[in-house]
Amino acid sequence: MRALTVVPDKPGSLDVGSVADPRPGPGELLVRGVALGVCGTDKEIARGEYGWAPPGRDRLVLGHESLGRVLTPAGGFAEGDLVVGVVRRPDPVPCGACAAGEFDMCRNGRYTERGIKERDGYGSELWTVEADYAVRLDPRLADVGMLMEPTTVVAKAWEQIQRVGERAWFEPRRVLVTGAGPIGLLAALLGTQRGLDVHVLDRVADGPKPGLVKALGATYHHDPVDRVLAALRPDVVVEATGVGSLVFDAMAGTASYGIVCLTGVSPAGRSLTVDAGSLNRDLVLENDVVIGSVNANLRHYHAAADALARADLGWLSGLITRRVPLGRAAEAFDAGEDDVKVVIALPGD
Template sequence: MRALTVVPEQRGSLRVGTVPDPHPAHGELLVRGLALGVCGTDKEIARGEYGWAPPGRDRLVLGHESLGQVIEPAGDFAAGDLVAGIVRRPDPVPCGACAAGEFDMCRNGRYTERGIKEIDGYGSELWTVEADYAVRLDPRLRDVGMLMEPTTVVAKAWEQIQRVGERAWFEPKRVLVTGAGPIGLLGALLGVQRGLDVHVLDRVADGPKPRLAEALGATYHAEPVEKVLPSLEPDIVLEATGVGSLVFDAMAGTGAYGIVCLTGVSPTGRHLTVDAGSINRELVLENDVVIGSVNANHRHYRAAADALGRADLDWLGGLVTRRVPLSRAADAFEAGDADVKVVLDLER
């Protein structure tokens, strides 16, 4: 079968090649791959920045934003079910968090991840997955179900925001989402589903991003963040860019009892000068909180499946701005001006 593979930490090694067909072990599903979302993590691995091949191997099958259809069932699944595979697996020790099913909060870093760290991903025509790490999707999501994994990221972020807020009386009204990529827009979707006044900020002033935000009923802003924050004073900021200066502006710009949830990973090597004293003063005197959130566990996958099942299919389809055949996979790793989410068609 064909698969998208890479030699981790070797730039220019991305290729579509032939690998042996998988054979499901007891308790595993055999799945026909339908589509694969491409995200920043995949691009970083393809650039040789990190990644880990399975033990004893040079190449890693890439891809963690999965969508497939069951061929050989196991557990409670049936042939024909639409499924996505969970990305992370708990460490083998395990740490206390992994032992409690919270492997997204692994303490010792010995977890593994499909398509990223020591386990082949979902970027192949066929793949297997343990029944306990597969999530059934509404059949209506066949064209957009690869959005499942990024939706889990924001499902977890919103869960964490809620938990932090409920340490005291919590009745948020307004959220600012910074960044109108897939994570930001899906985060805005979940904010709208929660009944909040949602604002989305991105530097892009035209193209699909403003239209997608406005179609949700959110307010879109293309102005600099320092011009937007004073008038909004959001109760929540969901930060999805990883831009260092914007992160600190967001921390200083919330209303009292504000919560900033960071989901974007900032690059290293750039130094910023910040007024740490003022930031500390505001955090303390206004009972503000800044949290980071990454990855997802079973609970977040179930929440994401529910959110996608309730979303407008046309809106979800609008997030997918380019579909690239597996045979031309390299094209999906080149940024396009109008890209929001680029998807690989594993059947072509």
């Protein structure tokens, strides 16, 4: 079969080549790949900045935003079921969090991840997955189900926001999402599903993003962040850019008892001048909270599956701005001017 592989730490090693067909073990599904989403992590691995091959191997099968159909069922799944595979696996020790099923909160870093860390990903014509780490999707999501993994990230973020907020009376009304990439737009989707007044801030003024936000019933902004924050005073900020200056502006610009959830990863090596005393004073005196959120466990996958099943299919389709075949997968790693989500179509569906 064909697969999208890379040599971690080696820039320019991205390749579509032949690998052995997988054989499902006990309790595993054999799945025919349908599509694969491409995200910033995949691009970092392709640039040689990140990633680990399976032990004893040089190449890693890339891809963690999966979508496929079951060929050989197991564990309550049926042939033809539309499924995605969970990305992370608990560490083998395990730590207390992994032992409790909260492997997204692994304490010792010995977890593994499909397509990222020491386990082959889902970027192949066929793949296997343990039935316990597969999640069934509504059949209506056959064209957009590869959005499941990024939706799990924001499902976890909203869960964490809710848990933090409920340390006291908590009825948020207004949320600002910074960044209108896939994570930001999906965070906005879940915000509207919660009945909140959702605002999205991004630097572009045209292209598909403003229309996607408007179609949610949310409000799009491209003014300077300090102006937007001053006008809105949001109860919640979901930060999805990783831009350092935006992070600190968000921390200083919420309403009292505000919660800022960071989902974007900032690049290292950049310095900012921050009035740490003023920021600390505001956080303490207003009972504000800043939390980071990354990855997802099985609970978040099921929450994401429910959220996608409730979403408008036309809107979800609008997030996918380019589809390329597996044979031209390298094109998915070159950013287009109006790209939101780029998808690699795998043969067989």
